Amino acid sequence: MMNFWRTMLRNPGGVIGLMILILAVAVAVFGPLLFPTSPWRMVQRPFLPPFTAPGLPLGTDALGRDVLAGIVHGARVSLLVGLVSTMAALAVGIPVGAMAGYFGGRIGDALMRFTEFFQTVPSFALAIVLVAILQPSIVSIVLAIAIVSWPPVARLVRGEVLSLRTREYVQAAVVTGQSHSWIIWREILPNALSPVIVLASLMVATAILLESSLSFLGLGDPNLMSWGYMVGAGRTVIRQAWWITVFPGIAILISVLALNLIGEGLNDALNPRLNKEGR
Amino acid sequence: MLKRVLLSLMVASALSTAAYAQEPKTGGMINAVIQPEPPGLMMGLVQNGPTQMVSGNIYEGLLRYSPKLEPLPGLAESWNVSEDGKTYTFKLRKGVTWHDGKPFTSADVVFSIEFLKQTHPRARSNFAQVDKIETPDDSTVIFNLKEPFGPFLGVFEVGSLPMIPKHLYEGTDFKTNPANNTPVGTGPFMFKEWQKGSFIRLVKNPNYYIKGKPNLDEIYWHVIPDAAARAVAFETGKVDVLPGGSVENFDVPRLSKLKNVCVTGAGWEFFSPHSWLWLNNRQGPTANKKFRQAVMYALDRNFAKDVIWNGLGNVATGPSGSSIKYYSSDVPKYDYDPAKAKALLKEAGYNGEKVRLLPLPYGETWQRWAEAVRQNLQDVGINVDMVATDVAGWNQRTSEWDYDIAFTYVYQYGDPALGVGRTYVSSQILKGNPFNNVEGYSNPEIDKLFADGAVAFSDSARKPFYDKAQKILVDDVPVAWLLELQFPTITRCNVKNLITTAIGVNDGFRDAWLDK
Numbered sequence: 001m002m003n004f005w006r007t008m009l010r011n012p013g014g015v016i017g018l019m020i021l022i023l024a025v026a027v028a029v030f031g032p033l034l035f036p037t038s039p040w041r042m043v044q045r046p047f048l049p050p051f052t053a054p055g056l057p058l059g060t061d062a063l064g065r066d067v068l069a070g071i072v073h074g075a076r077v078s079l080l081v082g083l084v085s086t087m088a089a090l091a092v093g094i095p096v097g098a099m100a101g102y103f104g105g106r107i108g109d110a111l112m113r114f115t116e117f118f119q120t121v122p123s124f125a126l127a128i129v130l131v132a133i134l135q136p137s138i139v140s141i142v143l144a145i146a147i148v149s150w151p152p153v154a155r156l157v158r159g160e161v162l163s164l165r166t167r168e169y170v171q172a173a174v175v176t177g178q179s180h181s182w183i184i185w186r187e188i189l190p191n192a193l194s195p196v197i198v199l200a201s202l203m204v205a206t207a208i209l210l211e212s213s214l215s216f217l218g219l220g221d222p223n224l225m226s227w228g229y230m231v232g233a234g235r236t237v238i239r240q241a242w243w244i245t246v247f248p249g250i251a252i253l254i255s256v257l258a259l260n261l262i263g264e265g266l267n268d269a270l271n272p273r274l275n276k277e278g279r
Numbered sequence: 280m281l282k283r284v285l286l287s288l289m290v291a292s293a294l295s296t297a298a299y300a301q302e303p304k305t306g307g308m309i310n311a312v313i314q315p316e317p318p319g320l321m322m323g324l325v326q327n328g329p330t331q332m333v334s335g336n337i338y339e340g341l342l343r344y345s346p347k348l349e350p351l352p353g354l355a356e357s358w359n360v361s362e363d364g365k366t367y368t369f370k371l372r373k374g375v376t377w378h379d380g381k382p383f384t385s386a387d388v389v390f391s392i393e394f395l396k397q398t399h400p401r402a403r404s405n406f407a408q409v410d411k412i413e414t415p416d417d418s419t420v421i422f423n424l425k426e427p428f429g430p431f432l433g434v435f436e437v438g439s440l441p442m443i444p445k446h447l448y449e450g451t452d453f454k455t456n457p458a459n460n461t462p463v464g465t466g467p468f469m470f471k472e473w474q475k476g477s478f479i480r481l482v483k484n485p486n487y488y489i490k491g492k493p494n495l496d497e498i499y500w501h502v503i504p505d506a507a508a509r510a511v512a513f514e515t516g517k518v519d520v521l522p523g524g525s526v527e528n529f530d531v532p533r534l535s536k537l538k539n540v541c542v543t544g545a546g547w548e549f550f551s552p553h554s555w556l557w558l559n560n561r562q563g564p565t566a567n568k569k570f571r572q573a574v575m576y577a578l579d580r581n582f583a584k585d586v587i588w589n590g591l592g593n594v595a596t597g598p599s600g601s602s603i604k605y606y607s608s609d610v611p612k613y614d615y616d617p618a619k620a621k622a623l624l625k626e627a628g629y630n631g632e633k634v635r636l637l638p639l640p641y642g643e644t645w646q647r648w649a650e651a652v653r654q655n656l657q658d659v660g661i662n663v664d665m666v667a668t669d670v671a672g673w674n675q676r677t678s679e680w681d682y683d684i685a686f687t688y689v690y691q692y693g694d695p696a697l698g699v700g701r702t703y704v705s706s707q708i709l710k711g712n713p714f715n716n717v718e719g720y721s722n723p724e725i726d727k728l729f730a731d732g733a734v735a736f737s738d739s740a741r742k743p744f745y746d747k748a749q750k751i752l753v754d755d756v757p758v759a760w761l762l763e764l765q766f767p768t769i770t771r772c773n774v775k776n777l778i779t780t781a782i783g784v785n786d787g788f789r790d791a792w793l794d795k
Contacts, residue, residue, distance in 0.1 A: 040654050
């Protein structure tokens with residue numbers, strides 16, 4: 001474990017990413033204390049440029065709402081959607097992939113064909129259809145993102161399990177008469193976890209982007225302020241008021257970049273082949 | 280005498296629209312935007328907004344209407360109403376021909392009404408009171424009514440009663456008649472070609488019955504599906520006329536600041552789109568009159584007007600728009616007063632139940648408006664939950680009464696008996712239509728006032744009924760009136776005299792001219 005942190009901290013990108021993420025999480029958790037009123041509240045005259053009115057450093061949007069308050073409240077939605085939908089995707093993808101890899105044969109084929117069925121449909125189009133059918137709300141958005149993002153997890157886990165199940169320690173477990181679920185859960189998965197963690201960190205980033213894209217298209221939860229919504233609503237007035245779109249856009253960019261840097265760092269730290277001394 | 284009065288009215292209205300009188304120039308071509316592309320141009324079969332806008336210059340009605348909704352001569356050059364209000368005699372203009380050269384006669388008028396009763400829901404109810412139509416000669420039409428019908432002189436505009444050529448349609452299946460693709464009317468412009476997805480081209484009718492008109496040679500209606508692209512087309516000079524509603528509101532200030540650009544909100548008086556929030560009178564907190572009044576006090580409608588509609592339109596005072604006949608401002612007032620709203624909510628015993636708000640899915644402006652209204656209502660303590668929806672979902676929910684508060688706007692057609700009463704009388708509580716009494720308001724007194732107002736004859740006899748109805752309704756707040764909407768028409772300033780009537784661009788090209 002010490003070794004992991006040492007490698008992780010030796011990767012400057014990873015450290016920067018981690019710091020940004022911690023900041024974003026802090027904003028999401030404590031921000032609403034700084035901006036206790038609703039971000040939808042019309043506080044000043046509309047289209048106020050940044051740094052022109054005290055207390056409104058990022059200006060106001062088309063209805064006179066505080067852009068900074070929107071970004072702070074939006075952090076909560078974006079991170080929450082990213083995290084929860086990734087969890088949900090892992091909860092589906094890991095068992096499917098593990099079973100397909102472990103049992104192989106017909107079960108494996110059936111599970112993989114099922115997975116491929118989801119992979120062949122363009123994921124963003126599928127997400128739009130799902131959200132439109134289920135009516136836009138935070139639950140339907142999380143659900144849609146989870147549904148379109150579990151197949152890569154399943155494929156990855158299957159590959160890892162396929163290679164691990166022929167290892168001697170697994171076979172030893174089989175010989176000692178352990179149950180299938182014990183072997184998958186206690187013997188194989190812990191060893192297959194590193195690439196999954198790396199993938200998951202990137203999935204959070206993708207989920208944030210997906211949520212933003214959906215909100216941009218007007219398919220966000222209409223009761224929650226999110227970055228994608230801000231960009232989408234400001235897009236039509238971008239020629240009059242660039243700041244309405246640019247600041248939430250930067251927020252999306254930075255948080256997605258941070259998650260990618262972390263993913264990179266994790267990959268370096270967790271990949272045994274790269275983790276050798278003298279690299 | 281009547282003619283002279285009308286003539287002076289016409290002159291007066293023409294003078295008031297132009298800052299100073301100029302001699303019209305002839306010739307020239309105008310490029311306008313049509314949004315969305317109409318499904319067809321045969322006005323008797325299709326009544327969509329864009330169809331009316333293009334075809335209103337191809338077809339004509341018996342009358343036209345001034346911005347004050349007074350009747351002006353159209354295909355009828357004069358008219359006479361009997362003392363008892365049951366007989367209307369129209370004298371048609373002589374020497375009018377269809378675009379294919381056949382003469383226009385009183386037989387065409389009778390045929391048009393028969394035609395439209397089959398295809399035009401509004402015409403069906405407008406002419407329901409007609410007992411029989413007589414045509415003693417080619418240029419006289421006499422309508423005999425079963426009962427007096429107050430708004431009758433208001434139903435002869437081109438969109439409500441376009442004249443349809445009998446010689447092309449009699450005895451045919453109207454919907455499949457090949458003539459539908461090449462509309463033939465009596466109007467100042469003739470249909471020339473339609474490249475689907477690209478443009479519709481109209482050319483001057485050289486045999487138009489008013490000598491010297493139209494002034495323009497050609498009109499191109501361009502189909503440009505994207506709102507931003509329409510604004511750019513105007514900026515780059517590809518089009519000269521942006522009819523109301525063809526660009527988003529927030530583009531209006533930018534476009535109107537360009538050089539040689541004129542903006543007007545006129546030309547919608549006949550439709551006078553009126554917006555409000557449906558408040559479900561049947562169930563939930565909105566069933567309580569005090570709660571509904573609280574909603575009225577909670578809404579900052581001046582903010583909506585100034586910020587969301589860029590200052591266009593007026594704050595609505597009640598069920599009738601101010602350009603509608605018998606409009607009365609002598610009604611209870613609801614100014615923006617959150618404190619009063621909170622007090623009323625307390626009186627109503629509202630305890631924070633969730634209230635669903637359904638926006639109108641017609642683009643950015645309406646979405647922003649819904650957000651502002653939600654904030655207004657939340658500020659006074661109403662627990663609002665906005666529902667996301669698309670056009671089909673909005674239609675479904677409002678016409679099946681599955682909402683608590685919902686946005687809408689409705690055309691009023693100049694007379695309370697034609698466009699206002701339907702929202703409040705209990706006979707209009709019918710599922711399946713998003714534009715009738717959707718809120719479920721039922722008050723026998725209101726029913727009687729609207730019924731009596733429609734059959735009373737003469738303006739002075741009708742007015743008291745509507746005055747009283749407006750007072751009662753505004754106190755009861757069956758729906759929360761928002762704004763009298765204005766859809767600005769944006770043109771180059773050298774397009775002159777385009778908007779002179781109550782339906783604006785829809786029949787305005789007859790008198791329009793281009794200053795070079």
